Amino acid sequence: MAYNLLKGKKGIIFGALDENSIAWKTAERVHEEGGTFVLTNAPIAMRMGQINQLAEKTNSIIVPADATNLDDLNELVSKATEHLGGKLDFVLHSIGMSVNVRKGKHYTDQNYDWTQKGWDVSALSFHKTMQVLYQKDAMNEWGSVVALTYMAAQRVFPDYNDMADNKAYLESIARSFGYFFGKEKKVRVNTISQSPTPTTAGQGVKGFDGFIAYADKMSPLGNATALDCANYTIAMFSDLTKRVTLQNLYNDGGFSNMGVSNEVMESFMKE
Numbered sequence: 496m497a498y499n500l501l502k503g504k505k506g507i508i509f510g511a512l513d514e515n516s517i518a519w520k521t522a523e524r525v526h527e528e529g530g531t532f533v534l535t536n537a538p539i540a541m542r543m544g545q546i547n548q549l550a551e552k553t554n555s556i557i558v559p560a561d562a563t564n565l566d567d568l569n570e571l572v573s574k575a576t577e578h579l580g581g582k583l584d585f586v587l588h589s590i591g592m593s594v595n596v597r598k599g600k601h602y603t604d605q606n607y608d609w610t611q612k613g614w615d616v617s618a619l620s621f622h623k624t625m626q627v628l629y630q631k632d633a634m635n636e637w638g639s640v641v642a643l644t645y646m647a648a649q650r651v652f653p654d655y656n657d658m659a660d661n662k663a664y665l666e667s668i669a670r671s672f673g674y675f676f677g678k679e680k681k682v683r684v685n686t687i688s689q690s691p692t693p694t695t696a697g698q699g700v701k702g703f704d705g706f707i708a709y710a711d712k713m714s715p716l717g718n719a720t721a722l723d724c725a726n727y728t729i730a731m732f733s734d735l736t737k738r739v740t741l742q743n744l745y746n747d748g749g750f751s752n753m754g755v756s757n758e759v760m761e762s763f764m765k766e
């Protein structure tokens with residue numbers, strides 16, 4: 496169902512890789528709600544080509560950008576404001592990658608070059624994106640910036656590896672940058688902390704099947720899907736959430752406030 500919540504709003508969506516991506520679902524929903532946008536992803540992700548289908552379906556252009564590269568980000572924001580005909584109302588940062596996770600390097604045996612690369616891609620890229628938007632004065636007043644995160648920033652999930660630290664850093668950037676963006680330009684900055692979701696990035700985590708099934712059994716409403724996340728993001732981009740900022744918002748079916756559920760208990764009962 497569409498509510499025209501984003502009619503006339505313009506933005507940039509980072510991170511749509513394939514149709515499972517949270518950013519992909521978000522782009523589809525933003526389009527349904529009347530918003531227009533530029534799609535972007537790392538040049539290497541473009542080679543897979545699937546993003547072209549999304550661009551066609553949503554009448555968008557694609558501007559490749561490595562989110563760790565300031566020149567790329569500057570060009571992206573210039574092209575987006577030019578193409579869309581003015582300042583932006585929303586930006587989705589939906590980017591994550593750990594080289595240590597990808598290469599199966601244990602948290603207690605990090606390759607620090609890889610740690611830094613993952614931190615740059617997954618956390619610092621959020622600061623870089625906002626710094627470019629801020630310095631170019633590219634956001635409209637009451638605009639909204641959202642990044643996606645996971646609860647391993649607050650609690651221990653052993654196989655989430657250095658992504659836990661990257662997410663803690665990302666959430667801190669949302670608060671710190673959100674202060675200045677709010678004060679100077681009336682722009683909101685929030686993170687949405689999403690349930691485990693079967694995407695390329697999600698499935699890269701060791702033991703993902705167990706991880707997602709456990710979270711589902713612990714959550715009174717079950718895991719939030721990629722579409723649920725897209726819908727929450729739409730609400731955060733809309734004018735209905737104008738004074739929500741500096742928040743880490745859980746979209747997790749209730750998982751983050753659970754101790755134990757009956758279903759999980761049952762698997763430990765003797766009879």
Ligand SMILES: NC(=O)c1ccc[n+]([C@@H]2O[C@H](COP(=O)([O-])OP(=O)(O)OC[C@H]3O[C@@H](n4cnc5c(N)ncnc54)[C@H](O)[C@@H]3O)[C@@H](O)[C@H]2O)c1
Nearest residue numbers: 510512516517540562590591643644691692694695696697
């Ligand atoms: N899937 C989950 O279980 C889950 C749970 C909570 C939060 N998240 C977060 O949601 C976000 C989106 O991930 P997803 O699950 O949709 O997976 P995904 O693999 O579909 O998306 C990750 C995206 O990051 C992009 N990316 C990687 N390096 C980049 C770079 N240098 N510059 C620009 N883009 C780059 C990839 O190309 C890809 O499109 C991530 O921040 C992820 O950590 C995912």
